Amino acid sequence: MSKKINVTLRIWRQNGPITDGGFESFQMNEVDTAMSFLELLDVLNADLERQGVAPVAFDHDCREGICGACGAVVNGQAHGPDRETTLCQLHMRRFEDGDIITIEPWRAKGFPVIKDLMVDRSAFDRVMQAGGFVTVRTGQAPDAHAIPVSKQEADNAMDAAQCIGCGACVAACPNASAMLFVGAKASHLAYLPQGAPEKHQRVLGMVEQMDKEGFGNCTNHYECEAACPKAISVRHIAKLNRDHIAAAIVSK
Secondary structure, three states: OOOEEEEEEEEEEOOOOOOOOEEEEEEEEEEEOOOEHHHHHHHHHHHHHHOOOOOOOOOOOOOOOOOOOOOOEEOOEEOOOOOOOOHHHOEHHHOOOOOEEEEEOOOEOOEOEEEOOEEOOHHHHHHHHHOOOOOOOOOOOOOOOOOOOOHHHHHHHHHHHOOOOOOHHHHHOOOOEOHHHHHHHHHHHHOOHHHOOOHHHHHHHHHHHHHHOOOEOOOOOOHHHHHOOOOOOOHHHHHHHHHHHHHHHHHO
16 A cells, blocks of 8 residues: 655765766655656656756666666665665555665776766677677578477576666676676677677677776676666576687697
8 A cells, every 4th residue: 555755865966977976865755655766757847847947867768677787786786675676666655655776887997987977888789789799590590399408597598688788787786797798798609509600709809898998807706696677697697607718728
């Protein structure tokens, strides 16, 4: 059952990657707890526009936890306090009357601020492009039994393929590492026979590009797995490391 609460929002405002930013506070009264977090920001922006003030810039798209577009750090936690939840799925019933809610963008060298809570995550696109492609023929769907895949391997691939590329793993990591993202994207093809021919080339290219983008190294804090809205396991990082070592040896 919903109720009304009053909260204070401390939101990071910044005009661009090379400008200084700072927190601004906004009092929100009579907030319906059935409202989603992004709906709260919508209400705030409508009020700001009526006052002639620039609205808060933030990323969003499907608002169903699928696209990976939304993302912000809420009270020090990527996507907010709920586990396995994107920012768009976070609801105001998670907060109490009188709460002060601090909202910040993803903070990482690889994710420069565009404006306010919006960051440039095109580094992830470049990492994916560095992975290349699969040479398996496309077109008409093959019969389900044409390429045998064990259930365990298929399950592993599907677990990795759940990654929506939101960047919460980078935002949560003390080192701003992208290893969970890269591990998931490399693993979901590496587990399948269709991805085997380019396996070594793919992992070398993606790791090299990840380093070029300025992401940090993994030192096993496990914050990435805790923040991931799809609960992707750090075992994909372990697989990435093993595959990268094998690829480096083979390529010599």
